[in-house]
Amino acid sequence: MTTLPPTIVDNSEPAGENATLHEPISADGTPELGKVYEVPARQGRAVRVAKGQTIRIVNTHGTQVCDMWAFNANSMNEFMSMEHLRAWVDRINPLPGDAMVTNHRRAILTFKSDTSVGVHDTLIAPCDIYRYRTLGVEGYHDSCADNLRLAVKAIGLRTREVPGSLNLWMNIPFNPQGQIEWKPTVSQAGDYVEFVAEMDCIVVMSSCPQDIVAINSNKPMPVHFSVH
Numbered sequence: 001m002t003t004l005p006p007t008i009v010d011n012s013e014p015a016g017e018n019a020t021l022h023e024p025i026s027a028d029g030t031p032e033l034g035k036v037y038e039v040p041a042r043q044g045r046a047v048r049v050a051k052g053q054t055i056r057i058v059n060t061h062g063t064q065v066c067d068m069w070a071f072n073a074n075s076m077n078e079f080m081s082m083e084h085l086r087a088w089v090d091r092i093n094p095l096p097g098d099a100m101v102t103n104h105r106r107a108i109l110t111f112k113s114d115t116s117v118g119v120h121d122t123l124i125a126p127c128d129i130y131r132y133r134t135l136g137v138e139g140y141h142d143s144c145a146d147n148l149r150l151a152v153k154a155i156g157l158r159t160r161e162v163p164g165s166l167n168l169w170m171n172i173p174f175n176p177q178g179q180i181e182w183k184p185t186v187s188q189a190g191d192y193v194e195f196v197a198e199m200d201c202i203v204v205m206s207s208c209p210q211d212i213v214a215i216n217s218n219k220p221m222p223v224h225f226s227v228h
Contacts, residue, residue: 010160012149015129016140020044020150029155029202031227039066041220042209044147046155047227048073049197054112054228057205059169061221062189065208067126067144067165070100070108073200076157078102080109082122082164093120100166100195109195109203116191121170123180126162127210135212147206157202165206168193170215182213 020043025031029048039045041064049055049070057066072078081103085094088101096114099107125131126144145162152159169191171183195203209220 011162012158012160014146014149014153015143016146017150018043018142018146020147021154024151024154027155033227036224036226038222038224039205039207040222041207042142042147044144044151044204044206045225046151046157046202046204047225048155049201049203049227051197051200054194054196055203056192056194056226056228057168058190058192058224059116059185059187060189060224062187062191063185063217063219064221064223065170065185065210065215066168066223067147067206067208068168069148069163069165069204070102070195071152071159071202071204072102072108073202076152076159076202078104078106078108079159079163080166082166085166086122092122093118094122094166099198103163107198108201109197112194112196114191114193116169116187116193119169119171119186121167121172122164124167124170124172126165126206127208128162132212137212142209144206144208147209148204151204151206152202155202167208170208172215182215184214184217 070080100109128145132141169185174180
C-alpha cells in the first residue's frame, strides 16, 4: 500500500478581509513615480520598486507604526529577513547605510536615510488573528499579517508565509535582563525613511491596526509613501 505524503498547506490565506484587497495602487503594483500614495489606517499596500529606485515612507502623523516587507519580484520565496539582517549588521536595529538582506543573505534594499530618531524594531512578529485572540478580541480584527496577504493578492501575487517585518517607528525598549515594553512611537509627524532597491522587488507596508497595546497611541493612523 502506498502512503501518500501529507497535504502541504501554506500560510497565504488571510483570516478575514478589508479594503486592502480591493484598492491596490495599480493592477500590478507599479507606481506612478513621484506620486504620494496613502496606506490607510489598518490597511496595507504593495508596490513594485525597480532596482535603483528609492521608496520613501512617511510617518505622516508621527504616532504610527508601519510594518514593512520586501520580496524579490522574481521569486516571492526570497524576502527581507529580520533574522538574517541582525546577523548581517550585528545590531538589533538597522541604520542608514546598512544593507537590508534576504533569507538568501543578499541585499534587497539599502537603508538610505532616516529623519526620525531611529527607533525601529526587528524583534516583534507582525500582529495576526492569534495575537488579537490572546488580547481578548472576539471575532475578526485587522492585522498586519492579513494586510500583507491581502496586499500582495490585490496585485496578483501570493506569499506562502508571513516573514518577520521591519517595524518602522515601533518602540520596544528592553532592559539588560531582556524584558521588553510596548511603548508609543517617539517619532515626529512627517518623519520619513528611504530605501534604495538593490534588485527589482515588491515592498509591502501595513499601517499597523494594533489598538489595544499602546504602540500606535491606541489610535491607528495612515502613513504615506512614494517611489522615485
